[in-house]
Amino acid sequence: MTLTTEKRIELTEKLRPVFIQHGREARVEHVSFFLDLNPEQQEAVKKILKKFRSGSHTPDSLLEEYHRWKDGAGVPKIQPAAPKTFIKSVNRAASQSLKQAHRNVPEDLKKEQAKAEKREKKAAQKRQKNALEIALIAALRENREFSDYKDVFFAARGKQRKLIAFLGPTNSGKTHAAMEALRTAHSGVYLGPLRLMALENYDRLREKGVKAGLLTGEERVDLAEATHVCQTIETADFNQNYEVAVIDEIQLLTDKDRGGYWLNAVIGIAADVVYLCGAPIVENILRDLAELTGDEIEIIYTQRMSPLVFAEHKEDPKKLPEAGTAFICFSRKNVLLWKDMLEGAGANVSVVYGALSPEVRKEQSRRFRDGETDYLVATDAVGMGLNLPIHKILFTETEKFDGEGFRRLAPQEVKQIGGRAGRYGIASEAGIITSYDAKDLHFLRQRYTAPEPDVGLTDVHMKPTAAHIRKICESFNNHSLDFALRKFQKIGHEIFSVDISEETLIVAEKMDRIFGTDASSLSVRWFFSIAPADPKNEDAFGYFLDLAIGYKKVLEKEKNTVDLRIFEDPGARLEYAESQRKNLTVYLWFANKKPEIFQEKEKAQELAAFYDGLINKLLAGNKRVTRKKTIGLPLSFCTECKAMMPPFSQFSVCRDCHAQRR
Structure with a gap:
């Protein structure tokens, strides 16, 4: 049997002040109590109301807990109490809660005042800290390491x-x-x-x-x-x-x-x-x-010693260009795709891209120079340090990913890469710049003849030195390398640009975790931060962090040396071989700096030679089924704008047309 409507309304009125105090509207359904409560359950209701008065309950949580007890969750069933007993207990509890609420008003105000004072104190401390930081930054800018670099x-x-x-x-x-x-x-x-x-x-x-x-x-x-x-x-x-x-x-x-x-x-x-x-x-x-x-x-x-011209028409994909052509791509993936496509058409190919060691690049270049290969497929790495008998530079694409997004090539990049065609004293004829896409060819011609943008000292990027880092740490009494690098960027320089890359900050944060942030380990963390780490490469960066952990164990006298932990794998695939070669580069860097700790230099050099040879072998032997050269290349073009698509593309439209559709 439940309470009558009159009784529910009566109880609602008695509890109304409590609800109003907590900013809630009192409704009849809030007190839909049942009469079949035993004395133990009635006692529980009193405790709940007591919690409510003390502020540890809200109306919603009160009702939720009440209904748990009402339904007898975990409570043994006892004979129901008389209705009048329950009503009196609830009335008494409601009356007590109202009195208690009136007594608690001044106390609540005191609590609010205390909270407000605490917030103001915290805000004042923050303002003081910011003012101190601004003063320290201003002082550091006047320091000789910063002002008189x-x-x-x-x-x-x-x-x-x-x-x-x-x-x-x-x-x-x-x-x-x-x-x-x-x-x-x-x-x-x-x-x-x-x-x-x-x-x-x-x-x-x-x-x-x-x-x-x-x-x-x-x-x-x-x-x-x-x-x-x-x-x-x-x-x-x-x-x-x-x-x-x-x-x-x-x-x-x-x-x-x-x-x-x-x-x-x-x-x-x-x-x-x-x-x-x-x-x-x-x-x-x-x-x-x-x-x-x-x-x-x-x-x-200085003036160019051999002529350089642009092709009058785009290249014909139905036939291969003459030998001595360099195909330019802007990713390792595309280099290997073009290599596969050219070899599938019966050509012999050399490749050059950033992940290859200098020894492999040198051997690949030699094969092209000596005529063992017909074509060179390369990234913009070919734009520096390689003097090759390139007759024609063929841009397979005109945009590159710069770490943040895809962008079109800058004038200087077109000049630097395109200028590798027709090298004086190596190639006897004029160099040619060309493309399979008419729009790309027009773009390249425009970029090559475009005036260079104005650059000044604010475009020159200054790097922190050990002296900068030490001074920042001492000034702020914080020896976290990550903290120091971020503050260095905030301090800046009145002349030069100061940019700390995300990769540098990742390395610094990892070094702080491994070695701690005590002043005594700052020089070690700085030493590791200038090593050739590559956070973008998960395997290579994992190996780098393992070396750091090993170095820490040496410092703590747990071991005497940092182990190489790289072995020969004659059956390795190309990507794994490149990764191991990159790891060996990192180990050899440390071995030259700290030979007493990284003691396996000779073994690392032998392994480097092994993986260089394996990579050259894999690059030379990765051919598709040989076909006649006359069939040309299986290039595909965008069905809407006719732009050239990446090799073996599974799409029918280019990235620009797809973006416009969206």
Whole structure:
């Protein structure tokens, strides 16, 4: 039997003040109590109301708990109590709750006031912290490591240097002229962006009788008696004095990821004469840097020594182009697809892309140079350091993924890559730039003739040094490397651009986790942060982190060395072989820096040679069924705009047309 409507209304009125206090409307259905409650259940209802008065219950949760008891969940069944007993208990409970609510009003106000004071105190602390941070950042900007960045390089500032810039298009003899000056000097250094370029110039100097050494992240060759050193720009020594220095591909000053190394080299290399070789786009930057450092500068403009023309018509996909053509793609995947397609048409192909080691690139280039292969399929890696007998550059696509999204090629990229056709002294005829797509051919011609954008010192990307990181950590009393790098980006520089890549921050965060954030481990974490880690490659980055964990165990005396943990696998597939070769590059980098801890250098070098050979074998033997060359290539084109599609595409429209449909 349930309460009558009159009784329910009466109880509703008694509980109304409690509901109003909690901002709720009191309705009859809120007190749909049953009469069949035993004394134990009645006691439970009293406890629930007590919780409600103390504020630990809301009307909704009260009803929910009440109904659990009402339904007898977990409560033994007892004979129902008399209706009048229950009504009296509820009335008494409701009356008590109303009185208690009135007594609690001042207490609630006190609680609200206390909460408001606490919030205000927290906000004041935050404002004070922000003000302190702003003051510290302002102070750091005035610090010499930040404000007078050029003065950090003591050896260079102690010299009156002369900068000579050879600026011009590809195939205009820039690097050749600079290397001749380097060859005749008593001492010198060559700094380039790729290990392959350092290796080629090392070989060139050795052939001419110069005591040259090679220094890269992986190797140190003939350095003991060397008067000249060819090295990658990341390994530059700013304390050594030279007569002549050559800095190649100087236009990379504006590169977001690596430009800081070129900035350091230009303002910090201690040579009497510094030759700067590259594209004219950075002329104003070089003049401004010379004014900043107080060095004399001379600009020498060079002209292309062999003609370069654009094809009058697009390429015919029904027949293969002449031998000596380089097909340009912008991803490893597309390189291998075009390789398969060309080999399926009966051609012999060499390939060059970023994931390949310098030794593999060199061997692939040799096969193309010696005529063992008809065609070269390459990424934009061919735009630097490879002098090959390329007659025609054929762009298979005109957009690339830059880490954030797809974009069209910039004028400088078209010039740098297209200029590899018709190399002076190698290819006898004019170089040709072409495409299978008429629209792409028109775009390439426009980009090649387009004026270069204006760039200045704000487009030069400054990199943090160990001194920067240490100063930030000491100033903020926070030795997290991730924290220091983020603050470095916030501090910025009044002249140069400061950008910390997401990959760098990922490495820093991982190093903080592995080594902790004590001041004592900061130098170790910084050491690992400048290693050649690749967070985008899951396998390679996993191996890198394993080396870091092994290094920590050595520091904690759990072991004496960091194990190599790489083995020969003759049956490895191409992707796995490339991954292992990349891991060996990382290990060799550490072995050159810390040979007492990374002791398996010789084994790593043997494994590197093994995987180089295996990769070359896999690239040479990965052919489809040979067909006649006359059938051409099975290219497909967009059914709407007629643009060329990627090889073996499963779609009928291109990406642009698909986006317009959506």
